[in-house]
Amino acid sequence: MTDQFTEIVTLIKRSQYNTQKNVNIDMINLYWQVGEYIHKKIANASWGEGTIKELAQHIRRTQPQLQGFEKRNLYRMKQFFEMYSIQFAELFNLKLTDNQTEILSSPMTQFTDIRNTLLVRVTWTHHLTLMTKTKTKEECEFYLRLCVQENYSVRELERQIKSSLYERVQLGKQKMPLSHNNATQDESVLFRDKYVFEFLDLPVNHDEKDFQKALSRKMKEFILELGDGFIFIEQEYRITVGGTDFYIDLLFFHRDLQCLVAFELKTTAFAPEYIGKLNFYLEALDRKVKRAHERPSVGILLCKEQNNEVVEYALNRFLSPTIVSEYQTFLPDKKLLQQKLHELFEEEFREN
Incomplete structure (x- = not known):
């Protein structure tokens, strides 16, 4: 009954x-x-x-x-x-x-x-937000299509505009050849060069455990910032190799890419040795966890800072699909990003 x-x-x-x-x-x-x-x-x-x-x-x-x-x-x-x-x-x-x-x-x-x-496909309140908070037709169209694709609430839309997602994505495309050196075209589109986690309320001097716990508590907001398609599997995901247990900070599955995505969290600037550890995790995932129909696992190294030249050198001979991205725990200066984007468009116009 x-x-x-x-x-x-x-x-x-x-x-x-x-x-x-x-x-x-x-x-x-x-x-x-x-x-x-x-x-x-x-x-x-x-x-x-x-x-x-x-x-x-x-x-x-x-x-x-x-x-x-x-x-x-x-x-x-x-x-x-x-x-x-x-x-x-x-x-x-x-x-x-x-x-x-x-x-x-x-x-x-x-x-x-x-x-x-x-x-x-979106409400009148969504349209009012787009009309009053976006500056160009390109920016408006970007957020409109994102709302339809990811089914954003008005609150989520406002947060993405406030965090300058449009500017970050456009500027990030210029850095992809460096930080997405060995990722496929699909992976380069779906992952970003920089993430904003202002919702974590972390102190300036936080360690990796604090970072991981905060992301786990705010998983909905974290996935919203990552983008559509991520399914959370586990934090401190255990994988055993040679009788020894190792722990991946955060493990996701991406529905569109059909692959596991391992996050390694670092609260310091990027260092080349971080890549080796992440490479080990990806190899272990592919051998022990990945299913036959799934694509090779992808690694995301989240660092406080990254130097593009150092990242390029570190990834140049690295075989596994790996993305090195920066994170910040405060909202970016939207006017500064808009100015940088304007300068980028002007430079492209002069070249063409």
């Missing part, structure tokens, strides 16, 4: 989820249409900017039961349409005019389907 009750509860929850999902889709589409209507009226000079205030007053006076259509929100709907319509037009080679979208190379159905696939 209990199993039958469980089935009923599952049906109820599924129905509630589908209802909420459909309500969100309808709401996002409505806000898009309202924003498009206002944009076009102002673009062709049928309305002035003050008309939006009159519209908000009219809705409040004649339809008081309608909530969420105050002047500020109506402006947000207009901004919502303008931001994403221009963004998607560039993605699919569409040309926007004041009154219509002219198709240059992609069918309108493709444009609509792709737009809806992304925009309706």
Whole structure:
């Protein structure tokens, strides 16, 4: 009888989820249409900017039961349409005019389907966060796709923006040939050059045990910073070789890569000898733990600091897939990272 009750509860929850999902889709589409209507009226000079205030007053006076259509929100709907319509037009080679979208190379159905696939998969609050906290269309698109891919809550999205994930990923791509020397292309994309663990609340002078315990306590936040696909297996994972027990700091499995991922934690700057120990762990995992259908294990060495030249030399003849990454226990200076990213883009532009 209990199993039958469980089935009923599952049906109820599924129905509630589908209802909420459909309500969100309808709401996002409505806000898009309202924003498009206002944009076009102002673009062709049928309305002035003050008309939006009159519209908000009219809705409040004649339809008081309608909530969420105050002047500020109506402006947000207009901004919502303008931001994403221009963004998607560039993605699919569409040309926007004041009154219509002219198709240059992609069918309108493709444009609509792709737009809806992304925009309706997150809530209006997600979109408000993206509109108010991102600076460029590239940054906005990065976080939007990440929200859809990893099912971020609004709180998780805000944390990633605050920790400058976009800037760190873009800047990290320039360092990958050094710190990802022997990793495959897939591994280079999924692992980062630098991680931010401000949520650990660690003192400045912490040791490796403190670091490991803090990461274990905050495993949800740790995995959020690592990215989607990680499954935690165990801390201090024991593996026996030649009758002696050895312990891997943290062991994960990555669903997309289909491999074990061993983390070695160091609270000091990178030193070449750290690689040998991690190499030993990876060899032991591949011989004793890895299953036949899985890919070779990957090692992640988390250090307080790394010198790119030293890392390059240390990894140059190292055969196992290994990534050396820095970590910091405080939020990065977002303005400084944005400046570095701007300088990088300018340099690439001059070279091209």
